[in-house]
Amino acid sequence: MTMVQVKICGLMRPDDIQAVNKAQADFAGFVFAPSRHYVSLETALALQAELNPKIQKVGVFVNETTAEILAIYQAGAIDIAQLHGKSTAEEIKELQDAGLKVIQVFERKSIDPQSLANYLMVDSGKGSGQVLNWKALPHIDRTTILAGGLNPDNISQAVTIVNPDIVDVSTGVETDGHKDPAKIMNFIKNAKEEYAL
Template identity: 35%
Template sequence: MIVKVCGMRDPDNIRAVEQIGPDWMGFIFFPHSCRHVSLRPAYLPERCKRVGVFVNEVTPAILQKAEEFDLHYIQLHGTETSEQCLNLKRAGLGVIKVFPIASMSDLKSTACYENVCDYFLFDTACTGYGGSGKTFDWQVLTAYHGSTPFLLSGGLKPDSLHSLKEFHHPAWAGIDLNSGFEISPGKKDTTLLNTFIKQIKSNIE
């Protein structure tokens, strides 16, 4: 079970969260996000994979940030094409494509991204790009029969553990944690995260 903690930017908080043991850590490069990272923090994680989050950004700018932050994965939240995903993979980066989900019909758009992405991320559909803090109906995902593994996102918080334990899907690979574990935008509550990640790792893997 991959555990990704997203929306990080404070060096001390990055270091503290890294000690808890998430697999991936996400950095948001979308200027309109309240968790936007404009400059490289004084400390970046060394024990987990670094994920850069972008929205409708051009490939050269993504590659520049990938080099600056030594990113392992690129997470695309906008209307990026399958061709752009493939180009990023050819550049040696892992690619995660995000899909906002409200109904089964929303899953149809994943088809043309098969074989050009390493993972999909299913998030709650909302106005704008992510950050709703709400959970969608995971039963919708019974209609997903693709071969690309996916992460669950959208409104996950400490009391989501029971629902996660009840959820099953052969392509489910991990979870994405953000606002439900924050003290303030971009700063995570390490006590809540530590307890939750330990529970997830022991109950679901």
């Protein structure tokens, strides 16, 4: 049983970067799609100058073109593209051929185990904060990411039931709309603690 990895998404401020560095997150998510957590390429690059290089950088996209995604990758802002919305096998392959890893997101719909993506994410909806029915999730032999409504209080239960490879949180570690370093620390500790025995 390998230790679950943690992605903290929606980073926007220098304080957020310090918090993920300190808590030793595995992945840092930057949202390039229109949303409350949107960051420009310039902002993302400025923030990443402070990011621990061991932390993989994920760009979140909703129906952006492969050209737009590759421009952000070529600027050095992302290691992995997280694709919401429609993603064709051709688009995924084009990104992978350029050197990117790809997360394909399945929102409230069944996961396609034939997807070419490197990671398959199951989510309750873009930042909806709703929790999925964890017991109903199918077990597939692929690298899976669990997202949707996770927080420091429910994460250890989610990991126990679903046994995902990676868990993803954004609003669940915020207080008053901003990332909360204590919640980030607790989330990561609780996600990984059952492996520390």
